[in-house]
Amino acid sequence: MEQESHYGGHGTTRPGGRTARVRSAVLRAAGDALAELGFAGLDLADVARRAGVGRTTVYRRWATPTGLVADLLTEMAEESLPRAETGSLLGDLRANARLVRRTLTDPRQGPLFKAVIAAATCDAATADALRRFYATRIAEWAPCVEQAVERGELPAGTDPHEVVRAVSAPLYYRLLASGDPLDEATADRAAEAAAAAAAAGIYVVRT
Amino acid sequence: MEQESHYGGHGTTRPGGRTARVRSAVLRAAGDALAELGFAGLDLADVARRAGVGRTTVYRRWATPTGLVADLLTEMAEESLPRAETGSLLGDLRANARLVRRTLTDPRQGPLFKAVIAAATCDAATADALRRFYATRIAEWAPCVEQAVERGELPAGTDPHEVVRAVSAPLYYRLLASGDPLDEATADRAAEAAAAAAAAGIYVVRT
Numbered sequence: 001m002e003q004e005s006h007y008g009g010h011g012t013t014r015p016g017g018r019t020a021r022v023r024s025a026v027l028r029a030a031g032d033a034l035a036e037l038g039f040a041g042l043d044l045a046d047v048a049r050r051a052g053v054g055r056t057t058v059y060r061r062w063a064t065p066t067g068l069v070a071d072l073l074t075e076m077a078e079e080s081l082p083r084a085e086t087g088s089l090l091g092d093l094r095a096n097a098r099l100v101r102r103t104l105t106d107p108r109q110g111p112l113f114k115a116v117i118a119a120a121t122c123d124a125a126t127a128d129a130l131r132r133f134y135a136t137r138i139a140e141w142a143p144c145v146e147q148a149v150e151r152g153e154l155p156a157g158t159d160p161h162e163v164v165r166a167v168s169a170p171l172y173y174r175l176l177a178s179g180d181p182l183d184e185a186t187a188d189r190a191a192e193a194a195a196a197a198a199a200a201g202i203y204v205v206r207t
Numbered sequence: 208m209e210q211e212s213h214y215g216g217h218g219t220t221r222p223g224g225r226t227a228r229v230r231s232a233v234l235r236a237a238g239d240a241l242a243e244l245g246f247a248g249l250d251l252a253d254v255a256r257r258a259g260v261g262r263t264t265v266y267r268r269w270a271t272p273t274g275l276v277a278d279l280l281t282e283m284a285e286e287s288l289p290r291a292e293t294g295s296l297l298g299d300l301r302a303n304a305r306l307v308r309r310t311l312t313d314p315r316q317g318p319l320f321k322a323v324i325a326a327a328t329c330d331a332a333t334a335d336a337l338r339r340f341y342a343t344r345i346a347e348w349a350p351c352v353e354q355a356v357e358r359g360e361l362p363a364g365t366d367p368h369e370v371v372r373a374v375s376a377p378l379y380y381r382l383l384a385s386g387d388p389l390d391e392a393t394a395d396r397a398a399e400a401a402a403a404a405a406a407a408g409i410y411v412v413r414t
Contacts, residue, residue: 038329040247114328117383121321122245131386138385165387166400169380170373176324177379178345178372179338193373193404200403202396 025051026058027075030068035111039119042068069119070129077136089148089198093191096141097167101187104175117176138164145198155201162203166194232258233265234282237275242318246326249275276326277336284343296355296405300398303348304374308394311382324383345371352405362408369410373401 029050033042042065048058062068084095103109120127138161145160154163170190174180197203236257240249249272255265269275291302310316327334345368352367361370377397381387404410 040329118325118328120386121325121383122247127386130384134385162396165380165385166377168384169376172384173372173376173379176328176383177337177375178341179327179334180372189369189409193400193409196407196409197400197403200407202400202403 022051022053022057023061023071023075026053026062026068027072030072031108031112034069034072034115035108038111038115039065039069042115044068066119066123066125069116069126073116073126073129073133077133080137080140083141083144085144085147089144089151089153090191090195092141092144092148093163093167093195094188096144096164097171097187097191098184100168100171101182101184104171105182110175114175148198154198155204157204158198158201159203159205163194163198166197166203167191229258229260229264230268230278230282233260233269233275234279237279238315238319241276241279241322242315245318245322246272246276249322251275273326273330273332276323276333280323280333280336280340284340287344287347290348290351292351292354296351296358296360297398297402299348299351299355300370300374300402301395303351303371304378304394304398305391307375307378308389308391311378312389317382321382355405361405362411364411365405365408366410366412370401370405373404373410374398 026047029047030042032050033047044058044062044065045055047068048055051058058068062071081099084092086092086095104113116126116130120130141164142160145154145158145163148154149156149158149160167190170193171182171187174182174186180186233254236254237249239257240254251265251269251272252262254275255262258265265275269278288306291299293299293302311320323333323337327337348371349367352361352365352370355361356363356365356367374397377400378389378394381389381393387393
């Protein structure tokens with residue numbers, strides 16, 4: 001399960017001694033609290049208790065719930081799993097879509113993403129941290145598209161970031177807006193649609 | 208501006224006498240409050256004050272902030288503007304994408320949508336009302352796709368709802384998740400991508 005999760009190893013042993021261990025424990029606890037209670041229920045004292053860490057440590061280092069969420073998103077970006085390399089654009093995009101879908105339907109990560117996105121709608125610092133998270137994640141997967149261009153599967157000048165965004169967009173739309181089911185067929189269709197639109201030249205940068 | 212807005216006439220004179228006028232004023236005030244303060248700031252007494260209506264009327268009829276948001280979404284669905292009929296699939300989808308984009312970037316409606324979507328992430332009744340709102344809106348635009356199938360622009364068996372969702376998805380993804388700009392070129396690309404994927408048969412229902 002951990003292997004398959006979108007943003008990887010919250011249980012990973014991290015190098016770097018006590019400071020890193022404290023950060024890891026606190027961010028893990030913050031993620032649990034967000035998934036359970038939502039952003040409105042995120043309380044630094046509660047997170048310290050869950051992490052088994054002194055309150056003052058948490059207040060000194062993260063100061064506010066917003067600061068904690070921003071750091072959690074930074075860690076999620078750092079731990080973003082490496083992209084797939086299946087040898088074909090459709091294979092790579094499908095692997096990406098399935099990973100996003102598994103993450104968003106995961107009993108812990110789904111509510112966690114909803115909580116962070118909800119927090120970002122009313123807090124600029126969180127929105128900024130979220131934007132950086134997606135920028136990192138999109139950059140991680142962009143080479144799938146660049147290689148497809150090199151292989152001649154897609155027209156030259158295709159914007160790789162736009163193709164990667166197109167894969168995620170229908171899944172987030174269902175999670176957050178329309179509420180339609182997020183099954184694997186939906187993920188596969190998102191990958192196929194992005195590949196078809198890219199092949200048709202829709203994402204070629206116009207200069 | 209009103210003409211162009213996605214979900215239409217919040218200023219419209221509504222038939223039906225005092226009850227309808229009260230509802231209209233209260234929902235208008237609720238929308239203003241949501242846009243300004245977010246869901247967490249939605250307070251029934253404040254909404255009554257803004258609407259110039261007695262508190263007891265508001266408490267009796269809507270009971271909770273959640274009830275108020277659900278009714279606001281019902282009204283937004285009722286007032287959803289009629290779809291475009293440009294004579295071509297791409298023209299229709301582009302009109303739809305531009306309307307969604309104008310709504311989501313509108314200084315009142317953008318924050319209103321963010322507030323409602325954020326509320327839906329942590330409240331099942333609001334999520335349900337939001338789901339019904341999008342179902343109504345998607346059904347309103349589905350005939351654009353049905354007509355394109357009849358005209359032979361798209362393969363038989365194309366799922367019209369899936370194509371309409373595909374147009375909105377990249378715009379909502381930018382608004383809520385990635386934070387990338389929501390310019391008109393993005394809207395046009397969303398329409399073109401949906402049309403290209405549909406033409407490639409991606410949204411044909413597999414039975």
